[in-house]
Structure formats: C-alpha cells, structure tokens
Amino acid sequence: MQLKLHMVTIEDLVPEGHFLRKLDAVLDLGFVYEETAHLYSRGYGRPPIDPVVLVKYLLVGFLYGIPSERQIEQRIQTDVALRWYLGLDLFDRVPDHSTISQLRRRKPSFRKVFRRLFEEVVRQCIGKGLASGRLAATDSTHVKANASRASEELVEMPESPGSYWERLDAYEEEGLEELERRTGKRRQKRVRQIRKDNRRTKKRVSRTDPEAGHMKRPGKPEGQYYLSHQTVDADHGIILGVTVTPGDVHDSVPYLEHLEQIHKNVIPLQAATADSAYDFPLAHRVLEEQGIDFFVRPQSTHDRTQTELKRDAFPYDEAEDVYLCPNGKKLRARRLYRSASGLFWEYWADRKDCSGCPMREKCLSEMDRHGARKLTDSYFKPSVHRHTVGSGYGRRAPPAPATIRAGQFPPIPCGKTRRPKKRPF
Numbered sequence: 259m260q261l262k263l264h265m266v267t268i269e270d271l272v273p274e275g276h277f278l279r280k281l282d283a284v285l286d287l288g289f290v291y292e293e294t295a296h297l298y299s300r301g302y303g304r305p306p307i308d309p310v311v312l313v314k315y316l317l318v319g320f321l322y323g324i325p326s327e328r329q330i331e332q333r334i335q336t337d338v339a340l341r342w343y344l345g346l347d348l349f350d351r352v353p354d355h356s357t358i359s360q361l362r363r364r365k366p367s368f369r370k371v372f373r374r375l376f377e378e379v380v381r382q383c384i385g386k387g388l389a390s391g392r393l394a395a396t397d398s399t400h401v402k403a404n405a406s407r408a409s410e411e412l413v414e415m416p417e418s419p420g421s422y423w424e425r426l427d428a429y430e431e432e433g434l435e436e437l438e439r440r441t442g443k444r445r446q447k448r449v450r451q452i453r454k455d456n457r458r459t460k461k462r463v464s465r466t467d468p469e470a471g472h473m474k475r476p477g478k479p480e481g482q483y484y485l486s487h488q489t490v491d492a493d494h495g496i497i498l499g500v501t502v503t504p505g506d507v508h509d510s511v512p513y514l515e516h517l518e519q520i521h522k523n524v525i526p527l528q529a530a531t532a533d534s535a536y537d538f539p540l541a542h543r544v545l546e547e548q549g550i551d552f553f554v555r556p557q558s559t560h561d562r563t564q565t566e567l568k569r570d571a572f573p574y575d576e577a578e579d580v581y582l583c584p585n586g587k588k589l590r591a592r593r594l595y596r597s598a599s600g601l602f603w604e605y606w607a608d609r610k611d612c613s614g615c616p617m618r619e620k621c622l623s624e625m626d627r628h629g630a631r632k633l634t635d636s637y638f639k640p641s642v643h644r645h646t647v648g649s650g651y652g653r654r655a656p657p658a659p660a661t662i663r664a665g666q667f668p669p670i671p672c673g674k675t676r677r678p679k680k681r682p683f
C-alpha cells in the first residue's frame with residue numbers, strides 16, 4: 259500500500275451542509291460561560307475543560323441517541339464532525355467520560371445550563387413562528403430508572419405539604435372569609451390540617467437511584483421509574499416545557515407549577531388541555547385566574563352515598579346557592595371542609611326539617627350523625643363549570659387549526675366528550 263500525505267484541516271473534513279454545521283450556526287452557546295462562571299475558580303486548580311465543550315459533549319449524545327457517556331467519548335474520538343462541533347482538533351484529547359459523571363455528582367447546579375439551553379431553543383422556535391401558545395397539551399411518559407426492584411427498601415418519611423397544599427391554604431383563607439359572610443360564624447382553628455401536616459408515609463426507595471420512584475399504575479410496568487411531563491404547543495408540536503418527577507408522583511402534583519413556568523417564562527398560553535389525570539378542581543381555578551382556558555377530559559366520578567336518594571335527586575338553585583331536597587327543603591353551605599385532596603363546601607339541610615321528614619329513611623345514612631342530609635361540593639366548582647362547554651358561561655378554546663392532525667391533542671370540551679364504545683368484535 260502506498261501512503262499519501264494530505265495537507266488538510268479538520269475544517270476541510272466536515273461537509274458544508276452537515277447537520278452540525280447548521281446547528282452551530284443557529285445555536286449560540288455563549289450564555290454557558292455566563293451561567294457557569296461561579297462554578298470555576300480563577301486562582302486555583304488546573305486549567306478546566308471548556309464548559310461549552312461539556313455541554314456539546316452531552317448534546318451530541320442526545321442528538322445522535324448515544325446511550326452512555328463512555329460511548330459518547332468513543333464516538334467523538336473517531337467522528338471528525340463531532341470533534342469539529344466540540345472545537346477539538348484531530349489530535350486533541352477528548353474529555354474523559356468520567357468528567358461528565360463527576361460534574362453531575364459534584365456540580366448539580368450545572369443542570370441549570372441545560373434548562374437555559376432548552377429555553378433558548380424554544381425562544382428561537384417562537385421567533386420563527388413555530389409556537390404560538392394558542393393551545394398547550396400536557397401528558398407524562400414513564401422513563402425507566404437504572405435501578406432494579408431488588409435495590410428497593412421501605413423508608414418512612416414525612417409527607418411534604420408541597421405547593422399544592424400551600425395553594426389550598428390560600429384559598430381556604432378566602433373560603434373561610436366567605437363562610438363568615440354567609441353564616442356570620444367565626445372561623446375555626448384548622449386543627450385537622452395541622453395534624454395532616456405531620457403525617458408520615460412509607461415509600462419504596464431505591465438504594466441505587468434514590469431520586470427515582472416506585473411506579474405502580476394500571477396498564478403500566480411496575481418498578482423504579484421517572485415521569486417526564488411534557489407540554490407541547492399544538493400548532494407544530496414544539497415542546498414548551500419539561501418537568502421530571504419520581505415515578506410515584508401523581509400527574510396532577512407538578513402540573514400547575516409546570517404550566518405557570520411556561521406561561522410566565524416561555525410564552526403566554528391561551529388554553530391548556532390534558533387527559534383526565536390532570537383534572538382536579540384547583541387547576542380550573544388557578545388557570546382561570548391566569549387567563550388560561552382549561553380543556554380536560556373529566557375524571558369519572560361515582561356517587562358513593564349509601565342512601566336510596568342519591569345526589570341527582572337534589573337540584574341546585576344557582577341564584578340562591580342552595581340545593582333543594584325532594585321534600586322541598588333547602589340545603590345551604592354551612593361549612594368549609596379541607597382535606598389533603600382539596601377544599602369543599604358542605605351543604606346541610608336543617609335538622610328540624612329532616613327530623614320529621616317522611617323520606618328520612620331513604621335520605622339519611624348512618625354517617626349523617628347530625629340528623630340532617632349533607633351534600634359536598636368542591637370549593638372550585640364555579641371555575642370547573644366555567645370551563646365546561648355549554649354550561650352557559652361561554653368561554654371556549656380557540657378553534658383548532660388545520661395543522662393539528664386527527665387524533666393529535668384534540669381540544670376536548672370538559673364534560674361533553676365520551677370515550678367511544680369498544681366494538682364487541
């Protein structure tokens with residue numbers, strides 16, 4: 259074999275139309291220096307690896323679907339285009355894969371760079387008209403954690419109130435003032451809630467990956483998983499926000515913060531849609547206050563009352579805010595009930611009305627210990643109704659544009675859509 263000597267630079271070896279050249283032209287990573295300046299010492303230590311190289315190192319791993327950092331290192335060693343993108347010359351040493359894992363372990367705040375990178379890409383998509391905020395659809399997908407079930411142990415930990423309870427606290431204050439106006443009664447101490455705040459719960463935690471969570475959902479695999487909650491802009495399917503939680507966290511828990519973050523920092527949203535896992539009354543109220551229409555498949559509810567006269571037998575009089583019982587008596591809002599899952603109005607009949615009522619046996623359960631019928635409504639029911647198409651409140655989502663394909667993120671009007679029945683064959 260005859261050897262030839264070529265005079266080339268790495269610049270000559272990467273074709274003009276190569277994807278990484280296009281990416282380099284549109285994605286300015288200059289912000290990485292500003293974002294990571296506080297993590298580097300000016301006076302001590304050996305010269306660091308350029309933080310932009312580290313970001314690009316992981317970025318090419320994501321872009322080319324390289325599953326491990328060890329393999330990313332190997333690919334960069336042999337792929338000229340990847341070397342060029344990282345700013346490495348033909349004989350420069352590729353950063354060791356363990357640099358990345360140590361960076362992750364020692365400098366967790368480096369993760370913020372990727373959040374910024376994501377926001378920068380979304381900002382460019384918005385600039386190009388690929389996202390409008392007209393309709394944002396959210397769902398979660400499970401991601402297997404690199405941890406086996408054999409690594410799990412049962413750990414008792416305090417149940418954190420979290421932002422969901424903090425929001426409920428604020429609305430409870432509002433509700434108690436409303437109750438005082440209606441009934442003239444002074445508010446009571448929230449002893450029950452304080453007790454709940456001290457609750458402890460047992461969780462299956464993996465010793466290998468304690469940040470994952472044990473997922474157990476119908477129709478889903480069981481084990482250590484993460485849940486990736488993603489919101490896409492329905493116009494062109496551009497992802498506007500991603501939140502990752504352990505696999506044992508319910509979809510509704512991160513939803514409001516996730517959506518608010520997009521609404522405030524990424525793009526103002528006009529309407530949001532999601533499946534029934536995200537249908538909880540507080541979401542209707544919070545999103546309404548933010549001016550976001552909410553279209554969600556309603557959760558199926560079951561009337562669990564043990565009495566013969568079910569809730570349907572009590573029509574609601576909106577003008578007076580009372581329920582009318584089959585005996586023509588009124589059930590009025592007399593109490594605000596707070597539980598871990600929500601905030602509720604309790605409508606009570608008068609005990610003297612029920613005591614002599616001929617329908618008492620059919621109407622009262624053993625639970626009605628006060629001797630009067632009680633009905634419960636979510637405190638946020640008016641907001642839920644306002645988001646219900648055809649409820650008379652009139653707010654609707656903007657029409658779906660032609661770019662939404664059939665079956666993709668349909669704007670489902672709350673309370674009006676039914677799942678099509680399965681064919682028997």
Ligand code: SF4
Pocket residue numbers: 583584585586587607611612613615616617618621622630631
């Ligand atoms: S028991 Fe009370 S609430 Fe029930 S029908 Fe009679 S009066 Fe009305």
